[in-house]
Amino acid sequence: MPRSPSTPSDLGCAILGLLARGPLTGYDLARRMQKPVGYFWTATHSQIYPELARLEHAGLLEHEVIEGRGPRPTKRYAVTPAGLDTLREWVAGELEPQPVRDLETLRLWSIWLVDPDAARDLVRQARTRHYDTLAAYETELAELVDHPRAQDRTDPWFASRLTLQGGVLTRRAAVQWCDWMLAELDRA
Amino acid sequence: MPRSPSTPSDLGCAILGLLARGPLTGYDLARRMQKPVGYFWTATHSQIYPELARLEHAGLLEHEVIEGRGPRPTKRYAVTPAGLDTLREWVAGELEPQPVRDLETLRLWSIWLVDPDAARDLVRQARTRHYDTLAAYETELAELVDHPRAQDRTDPWFASRLTLQGGVLTRRAAVQWCDWMLAELDRA
DNA sequence: TCTAGCATGTAACTCGTTACATGATTAA
DNA sequence: TTAATCATGTAACGAGTTACATGCTAGA
Incomplete structure (x- = not known):
């Protein structure tokens, strides 16, 4: 069963949840979702950057370019009102059991x-x-x-x-x- | 870093662990690794059948054809001595932290x-x-x-x-x- | 008759990991 | 000078999920 375009992936919800607490760059997001300190979810930058693009395309995020030290423009992402709504829906929605893999x-x-x-x-x-x-x-x-x-x-x-x-x-x-x-x- | 051919995947080790307790068919394996009763690991038959073939090709499993009611021959798999050794090595080996995703x-x-x-x-x-x-x-x-x-x-x-x-x-x-x-x- | 269970397998797709790629600044 | 940090992105691969496919037998 493929996801409807308005429902983001689990990773997308993790990102929305982080950005709902305050705007961040993709780089900062990637640091916070690394191994030891990941708030119960991990991801790497190579997952995060494409997902940010998808979320923005869906109107759930927007970015502004800020000054930074990377070879490409540094973007700071923030959640849009539509993004907040989506996140709220996801949080309140059904919680189906996850596959166990320990x-x-x-x-x-x-x-x-x-x-x-x-x-x-x-x-x-x-x-x-x-x-x-x-x-x-x-x-x-x-x-x-x-x-x-x-x-x-x-x-x-x-x-x-x-x-x-x-x-x-x-x-x-x-x-x-x-x-x-x-x-x-x-x-x- | 790709796995060396002698080290099976996590799924492979889960299968070896089950078969080390007694021979089973792929179908039985799939039932035991389903949602509720999975012993801390889940998998579906579409993962299990190809993995069984890989493990057998690597000499870690062998099968005998038994009578059954499916359209294809029913195969009962058992762990070989080499498979048992591999499983022992895996159990005793280093235990690196898993990515958290809750x-x-x-x-x-x-x-x-x-x-x-x-x-x-x-x-x-x-x-x-x-x-x-x-x-x-x-x-x-x-x-x-x-x-x-x-x-x-x-x-x-x-x-x-x-x-x-x-x-x-x-x-x-x-x-x-x-x-x-x-x-x-x-x-x- | 129709459904559930037996019993195997393949194909298409999504998600996650690892590796490749670029290039500036700052501290050792 | 060399490595680490900042900062973005793509590509190839492996693992997991869902759907497609076959065909017999036993029970409702």
């Missing part, structure tokens, strides 16, 4: 095949990654949690606080899980 | 744009989905948790118990998070 758990599912040292090592690796992510989320959340803007339901900081809290809770659970697995591996 | 959290991140009713509705939807998944995991886990096979580190059921426990812990955290968000939405 490489880490997939590996653990075959852990019965490897020797105990390799198994423990695998779980320790996972624990480290979850713990580091948890620490990063907790740091960011600490700066937000008592800020007045983060208490106002209509402020983007409020939503950031909600999502960061979710990251903290699920990562804590993941770390607990890894600790539990290490104990199970010693027991069995 | 549509649900992405929506919540723009929740500041919509009215309180739509916001509550969105969180309730998410809660329902997490709760249902949690219930399914708990049911499956309950059947496994006291079984002797699930206590033996070298038995596939042991690994199933670990991954199901992970599912339970993270889904519980997600439900807690949703409840916390509903309270925050009423407070703000």
